[in-house]
Amino acid sequence: MAEKHVKNGISYLGPEASFTHLAAARVFPEGALVPFPTIPECIEAVAEGRVEYAVVPLENALEGSVSLTVDYLFHEAQLYVTAEVLSPIGQHFLVHPENADAESFEAIYSHPQALAQSHKFLFYTYRNTPLEQYSSTSAAAKMVSELPERPIAAIGNEFSAEKYGLTILHRDIHDFHFNHTRFFVLSKTDHKLEIPGHEDQIKTTLMISPPKDDRSGVLHQILSVFAWRQLNLSKIESRPLKTGLGDYFFIVDVLEDESATMMRGALEELAAIGCEVKTLGSYYVYKNS
Numbered sequence: 001m002a003e004k005h006v007k008n009g010i011s012y013l014g015p016e017a018s019f020t021h022l023a024a025a026r027v028f029p030e031g032a033l034v035p036f037p038t039i040p041e042c043i044e045a046v047a048e049g050r051v052e053y054a055v056v057p058l059e060n061a062l063e064g065s066v067s068l069t070v071d072y073l074f075h076e077a078q079l080y081v082t083a084e085v086l087s088p089i090g091q092h093f094l095v096h097p098e099n100a101d102a103e104s105f106e107a108i109y110s111h112p113q114a115l116a117q118s119h120k121f122l123f124y125t126y127r128n129t130p131l132e133q134y135s136s137t138s139a140a141a142k143m144v145s146e147l148p149e150r151p152i153a154a155i156g157n158e159f160s161a162e163k164y165g166l167t168i169l170h171r172d173i174h175d176f177h178f179n180h181t182r183f184f185v186l187s188k189t190d191h192k193l194e195i196p197g198h199e200d201q202i203k204t205t206l207m208i209s210p211p212k213d214d215r216s217g218v219l220h221q222i223l224s225v226f227a228w229r230q231l232n233l234s235k236i237e238s239r240p241l242k243t244g245l246g247d248y249f250f251i252v253d254v255l256e257d258e259s260a261t262m263m264r265g266a267l268e269e270l271a272a273i274g275c276e277v278k279t280l281g282s283y284y285v286y287k288n289s
């Protein structure tokens with residue numbers, strides 16, 4: 001098992017029973033999982049060597065990228081992706097059992113992604129109730145469990161309901177059925193987590209900064225590097241470089257190992273056309289049920 005080799009623990013966005021905790025438990029079922037209150041703190045813990053791995057949410061099928069994670073990986077830390085965990089996400093409306101019959105709620109707390117994923121339900125059912133952003137779904141659930149005297153609610157998963165003794169007042173309130181989140185398992189060293197049960201397809205994530213001269217057709221040039229080599233892309237996204245309006249870098253997921261001949265050629269050619277490439281490494285996908 002992977003955790004036999006994990007000496008120093010695994011950071012995740014806590015507290016217990018967050019979606020990130022469930023993702024971390026998929027790849028490290030018996031690992032020393034250490035909760036941190038924010039995503040940057042999880043990433044810093046692994047960058048500074050206080051833990052060996054960090055598990056962080058990267059992208060949600062309904063809401064898109066978690067920009068905090070993407071930007072931190074690009075601007076702040078040189079870390080590698082050792083695995084991806086793909087988890088189905090079910091959002092529920094959680095209340096303290098003492099408030100299960102409340103007519104209305106003072107406020108609804110959750111992680112911004114969870115609030116956004118449940119937007120339609122909240123709009124049609126609790127239009128006049130303030131929505132309050134919280135550091136994670138499980139932190140919101142924990143808080144609701146500690147304040148029975150306040151008629152407040154949290155949005156989170158079934159495990160939070162169980163762990164913190166909450167009642168599920170409304171089940172499956174996320175707006176679209178296909179609600180999945182991708183999580184990255186990060187490390188300071190470039191390697192693949194290889195434990196039983198991964199998907200066959202290998203992936204490589206690259207962060208590509210185009211040449212500074214802003215010449216026309218540069219995105220086309222970048223894409224052709226992959227196209228003529230028949231390297232399939234499963235994602236391309238632009239993020240601000242934060243150097244000026246209109247300056248972007250591209251996050252590209254390629255369905256190939258970075259050590260493959262075609263990939264090495266692609267990386268060389270990207271450098272030759274003036275791109276700066278930060279590779280996050282190659283990894284397998286682990287599906288969570």
Ligand SMILES: O=C(O)C(=O)Cc1ccccc1
Pocket residue numbers: 013017018019020021057060089111113114135136137138181
């Ligand atoms: O808040 C959590 O539980 C997290 O782990 C972050 C998150 C929030 C919503 C969907 C997926 C991950």
